[in-house]
Amino acid sequence: MNKFLYKSGLAALALAAFLSSCKPEIDAPKASAGEANFERYVSLGNSLTAGFADGALYRGGQEVSYPNILAQQFKLVGGGEFRQPLLAEAVEASSPKINGSNIILDHRLKLASVTDCMGTSLSPVVSGSTTYTAQELFVKFAPTNQGPYNNLGVPGAKSFHLIAPNYGDPMGIFANPRTANPFFVRFAASPSVTILEQAMAQNPTFLSLWIGNNDVLGYATQGGDGDEIITPKANFEFAINQIINAMALKNVKGVIANIPDLTKAPFFTTVPYNGLVLKRQGQADSLKAAYRGAVNFKVGQNPFMVVEDGTVRPITSEELILLPASSAIKCQGLGSRTPIPDNLVLSKPEIDAIRNAVADYNEALKRLVDNANAAKPNSLAFVDAYSILNEIAGGISRNQVTYNTALVTGNIFSLDGLHFSPRGNAIVANEFIKAINEKYKSSIPTVNETNYNTVLFP
Amino acid sequence: MAVLGSVLLSGAAQAGGFQVNLQGQKQIGMGHTGTGLALDEASVFFNPGAMSHLRENGFQIGVSGIISKIAYLEKAPGNATAESDNPLGTPFAGYGVYGKDESPLKFGLGVYTPFGSSVKWGNQWIGRFGLNELTLQAIFIQPTVSYKIGDKVGIGAGFVYSTGMVNLKRNLPVQNGQGEEGSIELDGRASGFGFNAGIFFQPTEKLSVGVTYRSKVEMEVEGGDVTNKVAPSLANRFPNTEFDATLPLPSNITLGLGFKPTEKLTLAADVQRVNWSAYEKLRFDFKEAVGGNNFTESARNYEDVYIYRLGAQYQVTDAFALRAGGYYDNTPVQAGYLTPETPDANAIGISGGLGYKFSDKFQVDASFLYITKEERFDEADKSGGIAGTYKTNVYIPGLALSYKF
Numbered sequence: 001m002n003k004f005l006y007k008s009g010l011a012a013l014a015l016a017a018f019l020s021s022c023k024p025e026i027d028a029p030k031a032s033a034g035e036a037n038f039e040r041y042v043s044l045g046n047s048l049t050a051g052f053a054d055g056a057l058y059r060g061g062q063e064v065s066y067p068n069i070l071a072q073q074f075k076l077v078g079g080g081e082f083r084q085p086l087l088a089e090a091v092e093a094s095s096p097k098i099n100g101s102n103i104i105l106d107h108r109l110k111l112a113s114v115t116d117c118m119g120t121s122l123s124p125v126v127s128g129s130t131t132y133t134a135q136e137l138f139v140k141f142a143p144t145n146q147g148p149y150n151n152l153g154v155p156g157a158k159s160f161h162l163i164a165p166n167y168g169d170p171m172g173i174f175a176n177p178r179t180a181n182p183f184f185v186r187f188a189a190s191p192s193v194t195i196l197e198q199a200m201a202q203n204p205t206f207l208s209l210w211i212g213n214n215d216v217l218g219y220a221t222q223g224g225d226g227d228e229i230i231t232p233k234a235n236f237e238f239a240i241n242q243i244i245n246a247m248a249l250k251n252v253k254g255v256i257a258n259i260p261d262l263t264k265a266p267f268f269t270t271v272p273y274n275g276l277v278l279k280r281q282g283q284a285d286s287l288k289a290a291y292r293g294a295v296n297f298k299v300g301q302n303p304f305m306v307v308e309d310g311t312v313r314p315i316t317s318e319e320l321i322l323l324p325a326s327s328a329i330k331c332q333g334l335g336s337r338t339p340i341p342d343n344l345v346l347s348k349p350e351i352d353a354i355r356n357a358v359a360d361y362n363e364a365l366k367r368l369v370d371n372a373n374a375a376k377p378n379s380l381a382f383v384d385a386y387s388i389l390n391e392i393a394g395g396i397s398r399n400q401v402t403y404n405t406a407l408v409t410g411n412i413f414s415l416d417g418l419h420f421s422p423r424g425n426a427i428v429a430n431e432f433i434k435a436i437n438e439k440y441k442s443s444i445p446t447v448n449e450t451n452y453n454t455v456l457f458p
Numbered sequence: 459m460a461v462l463g464s465v466l467l468s469g470a471a472q473a474g475g476f477q478v479n480l481q482g483q484k485q486i487g488m489g490h491t492g493t494g495l496a497l498d499e500a501s502v503f504f505n506p507g508a509m510s511h512l513r514e515n516g517f518q519i520g521v522s523g524i525i526s527k528i529a530y531l532e533k534a535p536g537n538a539t540a541e542s543d544n545p546l547g548t549p550f551a552g553y554g555v556y557g558k559d560e561s562p563l564k565f566g567l568g569v570y571t572p573f574g575s576s577v578k579w580g581n582q583w584i585g586r587f588g589l590n591e592l593t594l595q596a597i598f599i600q601p602t603v604s605y606k607i608g609d610k611v612g613i614g615a616g617f618v619y620s621t622g623m624v625n626l627k628r629n630l631p632v633q634n635g636q637g638e639e640g641s642i643e644l645d646g647r648a649s650g651f652g653f654n655a656g657i658f659f660q661p662t663e664k665l666s667v668g669v670t671y672r673s674k675v676e677m678e679v680e681g682g683d684v685t686n687k688v689a690p691s692l693a694n695r696f697p698n699t700e701f702d703a704t705l706p707l708p709s710n711i712t713l714g715l716g717f718k719p720t721e722k723l724t725l726a727a728d729v730q731r732v733n734w735s736a737y738e739k740l741r742f743d744f745k746e747a748v749g750g751n752n753f754t755e756s757a758r759n760y761e762d763v764y765i766y767r768l769g770a771q772y773q774v775t776d777a778f779a780l781r782a783g784g785y786y787d788n789t790p791v792q793a794g795y796l797t798p799e800t801p802d803a804n805a806i807g808i809s810g811g812l813g814y815k816f817s818d819k820f821q822v823d824a825s826f827l828y829i830t831k832e833e834r835f836d837e838a839d840k841s842g843g844i845a846g847t848y849k850t851n852v853y854i855p856g857l858a859l860s861y862k863f
Contacts, residue, residue, distance in 0.1 A: 023527050023529065023541065023851070024527055024528065024529040024833075024849040024850060024851040025529055025849070026529050026530070026531040026539075026833060026847050026848075026849050028531055028537050028539070029534060029535075029537075031537075111691075113691060122691055399584050399585055399587060399588070399844055399845075400585065400587040400588040400631075400842060400844065401587050401631040411631065430536075433535065434535065437535055443534075443535060444535065445535055445536060445537035446535045446536045446537075447536075448532070448536065448538040448584050450584050450586070450587070453633060453637050454631065454632075454633060455633075456633050456634065456635050456636075456637060456689075457632060457633065457634055457635070457688075457689035457691050457692050458634075458635050458689060458690065458691045
């Protein structure tokens with residue numbers, strides 16, 4: 001009987017070993033390129049395309065740019081190498097500020113504990129800045145890797161800059177007005193080449209285009225009161241048409257995204273309109289007196305005081321205060337006795353101008369994409385970034401993480417309130433992939449967005 | 459018992475919901491039937507009414523080893539995969555039955571693990587903000603009396619004291635300066651009360667019928683520990699604190715039939731209704747707000763289900779018995795409510811077993827149960843789950859020793 005037990009014991013052990021190796025399996029659909037070819041992918045766009053984040057272009061941001069994420073997924077379906085004009089690790093570059101013959105570049109924003117009049121709290125702070133001479137700049141700023149570069153996203157570029165000659169000419173940086181962009185100068189194939197020409201010279205098989213934000217953003221970030229104007233619809237349409245025609249000429253397939261409603265970005269939504277909090281009636285009374293009785297204040301929340309077009313008045317709930325106003329509001333009483341200046345406020349007409357421009361651009365974009373597809377089926381996939389951002393603004397959940405357009409806690413935007421976090425880029429890239437899959441009957445897997453960082457806390 | 463409990467872990471996502479249907483080795487071999495039979499000491503669990511019909515006094519102790527693996531595939535067009543690395547579950551069942559010769563009254567005690575779960579996905583998978591790891595354990599201690607009315611009827615009832623624990627870990631979607639994600643762990647001991655009652659009726663030598671009702675047991679956790687690991691600047695927002703929670707273990711009603719066409723062959727069929735609708739939500743109340751929340755709550759809205767079981771035992775010789783059975787287990791988890799803690803689906807169980815009597819007193823029973831759950835896709839949009847496809851396979855060998863006196 002012992003023998004029986006021994007034998008059956010052995011058999012049971014062998015069985016258990018065999019069975020524990022029998023894993024359940026789920027078949028994943030096979031990845032395929034469908035009717036598109038991703039061998040040579042080139043991306044066109046602005047700072048969003050370049051991987052600009054936290055107020056600066058830096059290596060870590062470039063590595064998680066949405067085109068780089070796309071290219072990584074394209075590799076699963078025959079995509080080739082994707083080169084970005086990478087910055088050296090030590091270089092972090094905000095939009096350049098020119099001071100005589102020097103150029104000042106702020107480093108990226110980081111979340112840090114800041115002690116101010118209200119005590120200690122977490123705030124985005126510029127982590128430093130570097131001043132370069134012109135000669136230094138082009139040495140330090142040069143890509144650390146060889147081209148040709150597949151990611152031609154240029155921070156600050158507007159639609160018509162993609163077809164502008166000399167936009168990469170170093171001489172143009174110091175011209176007044178500036179005619180070149182240091183972010184293109186650093187990797188332009190020649191001083192005169194246009195961004196579009198540099199793209200087409202690579203004989204791309206697939207191209208992504210996301211341009212137009214800056215055509216209205218400059219106006220918006222200046223509170224509608226600076227030197228930046230909104231690009232007229234006709235100029236925008238002309239530029240896009242040129243690009244689509246160039247693609248059609250070479251039979252290049254691609255994907256185009258439209259323009260989100262900029263006023264939904266945290267840069268414009270973080271400061272509440274009625275954040276003027278008065279604790280006592282005495283405060284309300286003296287503030288009323290300061291405005292000579294023209295405005296009534298109450299204990300509790302009141303709309304901030306602003307100046308718009310020379311008129312001092314309380315802001316309305318439909319208007320927006322820009323993020324840079326926040327520290328002065330917090331500790332210098334801005335918005336109370338001192339009204340918030342014009343250039344830090346978007347009035348209703350200014351917001352309308354922005355939204356109308358975005359609607360106009362998007363109308364033109366959709367029409368041009370539809371026309372291209374009518375002329376030749378399967379020319380262009382279309383990403384409705386406008387609707388996607390609106391949906392995110394309402395709050396979405398993916399894999400038990402909630403996302404919205406709030407600064408820091410919304411997980412989508414980086415600390416500058418205008419550009420995406422790595423997680424935001426991954427979610428954007430996935431939307432591009434879905435649009436491409438739909439158009440070209442491809443099945444490119446989306447990325448696991450949870451592998452991309454959100455805002456880092458100290 | 460506390461020592462046993464810490465050594466032996468119960469369950470591993472093997473039955474519908476987090477019920478563990480492994481309460482007697484003979485019965486497991488027969489598709490976990492037994493409500494309509496007076497088979498052995500496990501009647502303490504299966505049907506306290508049948509206990510008084512047992513011919514001998516005795517006790518038994520049995521244990522099963524749950525080897526389970528769950529595969530996961532992200533919702534298309536995503537293709538992230540994961541596989542749970544569940545620890546070996548070792549639910550146990552021990553029963554003793556005693557009555558004086560010729561007395562219609564019998565006393566019994568059962569210590570068993572009817573509910574439990576142990577799922578480990580780890581802290582790398584795509585659903586880690588939903589769940590890394592969950593361990594649920596409930597040990598029922600059930601003193602029982604059974605009374606035989608005439609030759610044909612038996613009634614019995616037991617009081618249930620349940621003791622157990624819950625431990626849940628998940629990542630928090632906040633990252634420190636090095637990019638490391640935060641985490642939260644909830645750990646608490648739970649207890650509850652209930653009862654188990656049954657009627658057994660044997661109209662003829664060949665036929666027997668039983669009905670058992672096992673009440674709902676509310677497992678309550680008070681003052682469990684909440685431990686958070688987050689970036690230093692967030693420590694105030696995620697304090698270590700305490701939590702309360704209640705987890706309902708649902709009531710069951712089972713109707714069982716026994717039939718002995720020949721001296722050597724026993725057939726059994728059970729229909730079990732599990733009142734899972736008691737499990738409406740999973741809620742944790744925090745003493746201090748964690749991440750700005752005083753509680754977390756996610757809907758479960760389980761539905762009542764039926765489990766259909768068939769089993770047979772063939773007495774090859776006086777000493778040696780062979781058993782086989784199977785069951786169909788409907789999932790209580792409705793569409794939209796699938797969670798990584800219980801990625802449940804309709805399941806088929808197929809079992810086999812054998813018993814050997816070394817003497818009149820000493821017997822060994824062994825069983826093997828294979829459970830395959832349907833591959834199931836769920837949007838998991840109503841439960842705070844993780845959308846995707848899940849597929850579970852489970853292998854459960856088990857062994858029991860019994861002694862009659």
